[in-house]
């Protein structure tokens with residue numbers, strides 16, 4: 108820890124143990140190397156770090172978990188603020204609103220809401236940070252019922268470049284509130300968010316896995332089911348080439364598998380309808396072949412965070428993402444040609460998340476990104492075990508992109524963007540201009556401009 112002048116500002120420099128803590132990232136393939144770093148537990152520490160950046164002529168960058176470290180710009184010339192604001196998740200059960208300090212991960216929000224029968228629009232992993240996920244859109248396994256996760260944000264507290272702590276919502280600063288929600292970042296350091304939760308009494312959730320030899324029929328059955336699936340159900344289909352690691356069940360590491368996971372939401376204890384929806388999805392899939400592993404069950408919402416079996420510890424990974432229109436039979440065949448059995452794909456996971464339902468409905472009270480005009484979110488990633496695999500991953504991501512190009516909408520959901528240099532448009536040119544006007548007002552010197560997602564600004 109370095110003492111600056113008379114005051115300990117908590118700023119740490121390379122070589123300090125605190126620097127290593129503040130710069131930890133989940134994606135080990137994309138380390139963060141700022142000039143200086145701080146783990147901010149208080150608003151004052153956030154302010155001090157901004158002041159320090161100003162006095163040293165540095166940029167300010169922000170992160171929490173570093174899940175998206177490969178999708179952020181290099182941090183030369185920047186102070187990195189890792190947010191770990193103090194305080195617990197507070198639930199107002201009457202209004203169904205949770206106040207969440209920045210740095211909180213989704214697991215803690217789900218846990219806080221559970222005693223009230225409330226669930227949060229979290230993603231597939233309990234370790235992902237709430238703020239980064241929300242500001243970038245957020246695809247939830249409840250998303251076809253509740254929409255893009257960012258639409259559930261009711262208020263945002265942030266410290267802007269002038270050191271002011273602002274609480275913005277639909278009435279206090281509607282333009283900034285609009286821009287913060289999906290506008291691409293670069294407005295300041297978010298210190299807390301308020302999000303609306305929803306009733307969730309029971310869920311049917313899990314994942315079923317089949318040998319990839321059945322992939323063609325399974326994909327066909329799943330895809331036809333997605334065409335008019337109920338909103339209460341959100342699923343994803345993945346082709347997985349899992350390495351034989353201690354955490355991986357042997358049945359899944361024996362060869363490539365195809366999995367279908369997801370969640371069927373029941374807002375009441377009467378699960379008759381949820382059971383029928385689950386059977387409509389899983390019955391025809393199980394009839395194709397017997398799964399080698401099947402964890403789908405009626406359970407509590409807490410289980411949804413584990414159904415997808417995302418890694419819980421930091422790993423290096425490299426991947427790509429696209430939003431796709433309906434792929435039809437031709438697109439399904441192309442998908443399996445490039446990521447299926449025998450494709451030589453080095454991707455450990457390549458999958459399609461089901462969109463539609465509430466994902467595709469604009470929210471009249473929403474922000475810059477409030478819905479997705481696409482049928483599937485494609486994401487594929489692998490682990491660059493060595494330089495050869497790293498090169499193979501880059502080449503294969505390009506191959507998949509070329510194969511799926513006819514169905515590529517040219518848009519992305521920013522929370523899924525895996526790499527800085529891959530195309531990642533999510534706003535219209537008019538929206539980019541409108542968001543830039545807000546940035547010019549709250550950050551006139553461009554202190555936070557390195558934090559802006561590529562293609563989300565025209566002025567830098």
Ligand SMILES: Cc1cc2nc3c(=O)[nH]c(=O)nc-3n(C[C@H](O)[C@H](O)[C@H](O)COP(=O)(O)OP(=O)(O)OC[C@H]3O[C@@H](n4cnc5c(N)ncnc54)[C@H](O)[C@@H]3O)c2cc1C
Pocket residue numbers: 133169170171172173174175176179190209210229230231232234235236237238239240242243244245246247248292293295296297298417418522523558
């Ligand atoms: C295992 C895994 C599972 C995932 N599952 C899903 C999923 O189901 N659905 C989905 O949509 N996405 C998913 N993601 C992607 C994830 O949502 C994004 O990587 C998201 O950006 C992570 O947010 P974070 O705060 O944890 O990450 P960070 O890398 O810490 O932050 C990402 C960016 O968010 C901004 N940011 C973070 N905190 C603040 C703050 N306090 N103030 C201002 N800006 C801030 C910054 O611009 C930062 O660069 C997953 C990623 C992984 C690795």
